[in-house]
Amino acid sequence: MEKFGTAQSQKFDTYASRLLPREEFFTSGHRACQGCGEALAVRWVCKAIGKDAVIANATGCMEIVSSGMPQTAWMHPWIHVAFENTAAVASGVEAGLKVLARKGKLSGPPPKVVAMGGDGGTTDIGLQALSGALERGHDFTYICLDNEAYMNTGIQRSSSTPYGAMTTTSPPGKMSIGQHTWKKDMIAIAVAHGVPYVATASPSYLFDLFFKVKKALQTPGPAYIHVLSVCPTGWRSAIDLSVRLGRLAVETGVFPLYEVVNGHYRLTVEVPKLRPVTHYMKPQGRFRHLRAPEIDFIQRQTTARYELLLQKCQAPYPEFPPLIHAEKAEEGEEGQ
Numbered sequence: 001m002e003k004f005g006t007a008q009s010q011k012f013d014t015y016a017s018r019l020l021p022r023e024e025f026f027t028s029g030h031r032a033c034q035g036c037g038e039a040l041a042v043r044w045v046c047k048a049i050g051k052d053a054v055i056a057n058a059t060g061c062m063e064i065v066s067s068g069m070p071q072t073a074w075m076h077p078w079i080h081v082a083f084e085n086t087a088a089v090a091s092g093v094e095a096g097l098k099v100l101a102r103k104g105k106l107s108g109p110p111p112k113v114v115a116m117g118g119d120g121g122t123t124d125i126g127l128q129a130l131s132g133a134l135e136r137g138h139d140f141t142y143i144c145l146d147n148e149a150y151m152n153t154g155i156q157r158s159s160s161t162p163y164g165a166m167t168t169t170s171p172p173g174k175m176s177i178g179q180h181t182w183k184k185d186m187i188a189i190a191v192a193h194g195v196p197y198v199a200t201a202s203p204s205y206l207f208d209l210f211f212k213v214k215k216a217l218q219t220p221g222p223a224y225i226h227v228l229s230v231c232p233t234g235w236r237s238a239i240d241l242s243v244r245l246g247r248l249a250v251e252t253g254v255f256p257l258y259e260v261v262n263g264h265y266r267l268t269v270e271v272p273k274l275r276p277v278t279h280y281m282k283p284q285g286r287f288r289h290l291r292a293p294e295i296d297f298i299q300r301q302t303t304a305r306y307e308l309l310l311q312k313c314q315a316p317y318p319e320f321p322p323l324i325h326a327e328k329a330e331e332g333e334e335g336q
Contacts, residue, residue: 020210021047030073031065035239037230037246038062038145041203042116045143045227046076048213053112054093055079058086058121061152061231062145077111083125087133090115090140112217113140119160120150123184134193134222141216141223144186147231155234159184162254163301164294165286167234172289182301190224191260197223199259199268204230204246208257208268215259228255236285248280253306258313265312277302 025046032039042062049055056079057063063080066073081089090113097110115133117126122144130142149167150156157170161179166172170179190198197219201209209227216223228249230242237245249255250269254277257269277299281287290298 021050023047025049025051025075026066027073027075029071031068032061033231033233033239035230035232035237035242036061036065037203037228037242038118038147039065040242041145041201041209041227041229044203044206044210045116045213046074048210049076049112049114049217052109053077053114054097056081056086056089056093056113056115058115058117058126059083059152060118060121060145061147062116062118064152083117083121085129086115086117086121086126087130087140087142090142091129091133091136091138094138094140113138114217115140115142117142117144118150118152119144119146119148120158122146123160123186124158127189130224131189131193134190134195134224137195137221139221141213141225143213144224144226145229146226147229147234148183149231149234151231151234160186163298164290166236166289167286177294178286178289186224186226187260190226191263193222194263195222195224196220196262197259199223199225200228200255200257201225202228202246202250202255202257204243205250205257205269212259212268234286236288237283241283245280245283248275248283251275252277252280253302254280256306256309258309265309265315267310267313274303274306 026043030039038061054077055074058081067080072078079089094113097106097113100106101110122130146160148161148165149158155168157167157179160183161167161170162183163181164178166178172178187198187200197216199212199216201212203209212225216225228246230237230245232239232242250257251271251274253271253274256267258265258267278295
């Protein structure tokens with residue numbers, strides 16, 4: 001494999017975008033803020049989904065900006081649902097399609113089922129419904145669009161807000177550094193459910209995002225993808241830095257890109273040497289109040305967590321013996 005930077009790889013980088021679908025399923029004319037990383041992510045997620053899909057979308061930024069009556073930016077059949085029940089509605093759609101297929105009322109493959117929600121509708125309010133859907137094994141793909149706060153309602157903290165960040169409900173002051181808890185590890189939570197495909201992604205790494213969505217859709221059973229979505233409004237960053245900030249999140253180890261396939265961890269974007277976290281934090285006004293001790297703590301934690309991820313990527317996944325049903329175990333005992 002050629003190393004990045006050679007003439008051939010640069011040529012591929014220049015022309016590969018022509019291989020991607022040109023048809024738009026999340027169209028222009030929506031009301032997203034300038035520089036919105038989430039709108040960029042949704043556009044390319046929908047391209048990866050392609051035709052023949054049903055999308056359930058939680059209340060949040062993308063629902064507000066894309067579906068003001070009587071217009072819509074969605075070219076897919078699209079259902080606006082409450083904050084808390086996105087995964088439950090997607091489960092119902094998937095179950096209903098199975099019934100239609102069983103009754104012979106569907107010709108050809110059934111439509112793909114996709115659920116989308118922000119970090120508030122996923123890591124907080126919608127976590128119970130998502131956990132139930134993953135545990136039951138519904139065949140759908142869940143996309144979390146993580147802009148790290150409740151941006152639509154006024155930039156309130158969520159459990160996905162990073163440590164030290166300033167929001168309207170975690171303001172810094174004499175007695176506070178801002179957000180005082182570490183970002184919830186939703187990937188670990190999804191992996192703990194034993195689902196076949198889990199991944200992180202970013203629209204700043206377009207091909208990585210595109211092909212992860214493709215892989216998730218082709219995987220039987222539930223799949224979960226956590227997408228970092230830069231929000232200039234809530235992050236207090238320049239509108240022309242969204243793609244760059246997404247790359248810096250990966251290059252500093254703050255948001256590594258990897259996938260977990262049947263329990264096996266694999267980095268999809270390798271970083272030979274991590275940049276200091278200050279490269280990522282400095283362009284964002286939400287971190288401007290932090291002092292050296294807090295930044296040093298964030299650096300140590302980020303490095304330690306990245307090294308732990310590398311260990312998971314190198315370690316073989318343990319094989320467990322097959323489960324023995326209780327009735328079969330009893331039969332064996334009686335035979336003895």
